[in-house]
Amino acid sequence: MLALRLTLESFRFAWEALKSNLLRTILSLLGVTVGIFAIIAVFAVVDSLEANVRQSMSFVGDKVIYVGKWPWAFGGDYPWWKYFNRPVPSVREFRALQRNLGPNNKGVAIFAAVGGSTLKNGSNSVADCALQGVSFDFRQVSDVPITEGRYFTAQEIEASRNVAIIGATVAESLFPYGSALGQEFKARGRKFVVIGVMQKEGKKILDTPSNDTNCLIPFGMFTKMFALNTGGMTGVTPTIAIKGRDEDPGLLDLEYELKGVMRNIRGLKPREEDNFALNRPEMMADAITKLFSIIGVAGAVIGSFAMLVGGFGIANIMFVSVKERTNVIGIQKSLGAKNYFILFQFLFEAIFLCLIGGAVGILLVFVITLIPQDAMPLALSAGNITLGLTVSVVIGVLAGIIPAVLASNLDPVIAIRSK
Incomplete structure (x- = not known):
């Protein structure tokens, strides 16, 4: 129960920190939004293109x-x-x-x-x-x-x-x-x-x-x-x-x-x-599968560069956040807060940022799929949604782990005197 309570407290602190700096939060998650949008859009287009090509070849049977x-x-x-x-x-x-x-x-x-x-x-x-x-x-x-x-x-x-x-x-x-x-x-x-x-x-x-x-x-x-x-x-x-x-x-x-x-x-x-x-027909099906696998990998590599930029932006904001809240961290530690509580607090904040950015990116892809298309209708699969959210969490952990560790290891006396 103690671990659950501390985890929920960490979530609450992270959420309050994000709300208190709303403009900075929005600007921070834009990079993740663009990155997730690029990756999921590429996969959605590739999946839809492959499905349409296979449908076009359905006359040969299976x-x-x-x-x-x-x-x-x-x-x-x-x-x-x-x-x-x-x-x-x-x-x-x-x-x-x-x-x-x-x-x-x-x-x-x-x-x-x-x-x-x-x-x-x-x-x-x-x-x-x-x-x-x-x-x-x-x-x-x-x-x-x-x-x-x-x-x-x-x-x-x-x-x-x-x-x-x-x-x-x-x-x-x-x-x-x-x-x-x-x-x-x-x-x-x-x-x-x-x-x-x-x-x-x-x-x-x-x-x-x-x-x-x-x-x-x-x-x-x-x-x-x-x-x-x-x-x-x-x-x-x-x-x-x-x-x-x-x-x-x-x-x-x-x-x-x-x-x-x-x-x-x-x-x-x-x-x-x-x-x-x-x-x-398997000869054509195998060729189609190989072709779109290559296209998917190439698209993911291109989209990952945008995701990388978004990750660096989140990490930079997290370092700034640790610097601004050093005094608060010292007070929390002096009142008995454990290192993992401080670590979770900043780590959850980074994950929150990435998840919100990723969700917005996925939502933008979904909006595009609603546009009527006769030749190649786009579809957003559950697998691509799961992939987008998973990548967001991973980027959040990677971008927030170093600032979170630095915050959790601060000396409470030095932290309190930082102001």
């Missing part, structure tokens, strides 16, 4: 392996013409993968897209849309956030029916005065019935495919409208994607199985090299 003709990353001395001569994925291979892959996958999908399409509903039309033919398991490998209606049924996909799931921008343009569900529109002379509307995504920081101007239709219907590439220079090239399981870390089991099945489907002999590429 824990997915893509079977394609070209690798996403070229390496080694592999001749380019061997990539060029590889066969493209086909519907036959998609069916074979569905039949032959074991329990290491959650779904196999095939899809293809054509951009620049115009959709019409009477006098309303929307241009430059992406028509995308998908199989039933497409929602397993890619994000299809439906806010109205539903996804395709297996029967609709197999029967290649004239149904569609459209993006929010398409729905607003074609059906501005009511719900799009159950309404009809035309694409390349064919009528489609809307069974679902996807969630609005808005602007993306990267120029990546957006669901807002996308139109999903059954893959069979897509093949009736567009010719698929069968290995030549013309036609739409489909993509095959396989969704892995959470129980398969790194998707190693799925990759080994998929490689063996694909080699068997294409009739490759044991000594023949693969004529297909297995691409994984």
